[in-house]
Amino acid sequence: MxxxxxxxxxxxxxxxxxxxxxxxxxxxxxxxxxxxxxxxxxxxxxxxxxxxxxxxxxxxxxxxxxxxxxVIHEGHYFTGLRNSLLVAVPTVLVVVLLGSLAAWGYARSPKRRSQLFFYISALSILLPPAVIPTIYLLTTFHLDGSLWGYSLMVVGTRLGSVIFLTTGFIRGMPLELEEAAEVDGASRIRTYFSVMLPLLRPILFVSGVLLLINIWNDFFFALLLLRGSENATLPLTLYSFASSSFVGIRWNLVFAHVVMTSLPLVLVYLVAQRRVLAGLTEGGLKG
Structure with missing residues (x-):
């Protein structure tokens, strides 16, 4: 033995x-x-x-x-938390869905017109949004100052980043998978949800987390487009809370508000950090 x-x-x-x-x-x-x-x-x-x-x-x-x-009672923390969630979560889902669909079309289309639209969409990452025309449009549709109007502006201005990241990812994927689904009789929508979406999950997850951080911390456009304390997001409640004292800034309360404002993002990071790193690694290998 x-x-x-x-x-x-x-x-x-x-x-x-x-x-x-x-x-x-x-x-x-x-x-x-x-x-x-x-x-x-x-x-x-x-x-x-x-x-x-x-x-x-x-x-x-x-x-x-x-x-x-x-912070909870005087700083209207839960009001800001509710509004931030109402803006951030649906907006991220809509941007990821529409952006990935558009990226799929741009990546697979041989037409030069589609490539032109792709570059225009990617250019929106660098160019600042047109604030005055945006306010005019929202006022025309009676959405100025509301969470709905602000969410629509966020969707329109953040689509370019998802399209830019996802298009390069899709171009590195084999076309045979989509052709096999088409041979089996799957429609384009069925192909997207059954074939493309599972494969795009890593890059879409990373894009969603980056979008969530960006939207959660947005102050400038929230200040311009939201009206009233009942529509204020967490950055706006922090701003009004920090500037409400007549004797000066109460740094202890400001720091406490910053901690509580950042806490949801910290929890998201702790839960999703492995998937974010895996998505970044896989995206780098695909590229």
């Missing part, structure tokens, strides 16, 4: 270049990421006078419940 000797796998030793890279990244991250994050968190639980010093020291008196309770 022969015995099989199991040889333990050797651990890979880090090369000196890799160690230097990690050290440099750590030295870069601590002052530019770690310190601002700590400053925001620690000052969100201080008293008003102590937080005004903007120091990184621990608080002498903790005011966690007072600060965050004030």
């Amino acid at each position: 022969t015995t099989i000797k199991v040889v333990p796998a050797r651990r890979k030793s880090l090369r000196p270049g890799t160690i230097v890279k990690y050290v440099l990244l750590t030295l870069f991250a601590v002052p530019w990421v770690g310190v601002p994050l700590w400053l925001m968190l620690i000052n969100s639980v201080k008293r008003e006078g102590e937080a005004a010093l903007l120091s990184v020291a621990l608080p002498k008196q903790w005011a966690f419940s007072h600060n965050y309770s004030a």
Whole structure:
């Protein structure tokens, strides 16, 4: 009877270049990421006078419940959270769906006119939206100042980014999969939902997360297109809350509001980080 000797796998030793890279990244991250994050968190639980010093020291008196309770009640946090969700979630779904359909058409069409439309759509990433014509159109259709009007503007201005990312991804996919579905009698819509959409899931997931971050943090267009506190998103509630005091900025409450505004995005990142990295890697390999 022969015995099989199991040889333990050797651990890979880090090369000196890799160690230097990690050290440099750590030295870069601590002052530019770690310190601002700590400053925001620690000052969100201080008293008003102590937080005004903007120091990184621990608080002498903790005011966690007072600060965050004030943000919820005085800062209209849940109103802003509701409006941000009503804008961000449906908008991301619509932009991802319409953008992927348009990208599929651009990637498979041999016509020069389609390529022209693709470049025009991609150009919208660089060009700023026309604010005055947008407000005029929304006013004409009685949507100015509403969440519906703001959502339509976001859909129109964010389509270009999804089209740009997804078109290159589709061009790297074999055409035989779509031809096989067509031979089996599938319609174009059926081919999209049964064949293309599962294959596009990685890049669409990455695009959706990037869109969600962009829309969630949008302040400029929300300030111009939304009217009334009942339609304010989280960036607008933060702005009105920070500027509501007559004696100066209450930094402890501002930092607490920033923490609570960023909390949903942090939770999304913690849940989706592996899929985002996988989508970026697969997108890079496809390209």
